Amino acid sequence: MSGEFAWIAASGKGKVHSFVVYHRAYHPSLADAVPYVVALIELDEGPRMISNIVGCAAGEVRCDMPVEVTFENVSDSVVLPKFQPIGRS
């Protein structure tokens, strides 16, 4: 492993490596969000990251489904990268 690290711009595209569906809100702040999908996204560049799938019903999500990033403004200072099926924007 090299000690040389650099920032690169990712394409924002990837696929769903796996996912789960939360039907219950385990924190009060999630009460309006259920049911929601938490997914492990594999970016086309390689890294995997936890995010949410938005823009489709929970029942439509599949492993290996192609997705692309969409940025959600949670507050004035917080923006979260979420993912939606490609072609749904």
Add this chain to the structure above:
Amino acid sequence: MSWNLRGKYAIAGVGQSALGAVPGCTAVGLLCEAIKNALTDAGLQKGDVDGLITRGPDDVYCHHQRIGAALGLNVTFSTTLDNGGASQCLAVGMACMAIEAGLCHTVVCGYGRDSWSRTRSPEARMRVSLIPEPQQAKEFGPEFGFIGAAGMHALGAQRHMHLYGTTREQLGAIATTFRSHAQRNPAAQMREPLTMQQYLNARWIVEPFGLYDCSPVTDGAGAVVVTSAERARDLKRPPAYILAASSANNLKGWFADENMVQTAAKRSGEIAFGQAGVTPADIDTAQLYDCFTYMAMVQLEDYGFCKKGDGGAFAASGVLAMNGALPTNTSGGQLSEGHVEGMLQIVEAVRQVRHEHPADRRVADAQLALVSGHGGNTVCHSSLILGRQT
């Protein structure tokens, strides 16, 4: 890697505390009860113990010191392990190593928790996790509503279903089989009958896991006494010889490579079978770390009891039942006996190779038992093979 400790050490005594809801008792108190029972079982006194390896709730600092203080025990070797659910089998392996190195002669290994009481006290109901706040993962998790161990393990189950066609009914066969074992175990936490229909109709915890895919929160403890085979032969009980003690840790993480569908149990198992000089077909009973149904299923594949991808069909074939070819989690497992982080899997394996259970709980002529431990953000794994003979 060579291992020259095969059969040189043994588990000479086992013990446990009350299980399930044990209000008014701390995790330390429960473990002390289990340790006293294990020493009585072995026919040893507290003064015979000169080693102590423990694990308890994650927020107890220097846990072994708390246990030593409560028992009134000074020792020449002690530590607390931090490999999550893999710690308990690892503790037994470390006990062998410590004795071999001349650091001590007789080691108590134990685990205790008070999770049921903690999650039901008024202040605890506000918590979302039993993991202390400084140890919780911060980046990429809670902001996406990714909460709890069930979600983490369910990602693996979903991937396995996608790759191999594993079904909820197959996972349900594990839950219902282990429950049927718990019904024969008077100490078990979950003893009500469980049908496949109840399993399938239960509420989601995190899809694809329903209620019965998840082990319960438990108050309880278990302990074992490790000493030389020679010494164990002079004690009260037949020794359970330690033929293998291995570990493997996928430190790159649960999300890396295909670790969610092929766990560190594969490497740990290969090492263990090599140490003991036996194959999966030689194992008479398996006591697997079943924090969730899926984790028992994937380990059946990783240990080589069946092919990768066939774990669901294998589990659903009836092979894991008391009268099956590989009676598994014969005390009910963590799913039904109670979740004591794998410690009771070691206790049960010892009882099986000692042939001491009543007929309905006994694996016929059990000579070899495999035990697994798994945890630490689901990347750490440890294995034991225990034998009735060396």
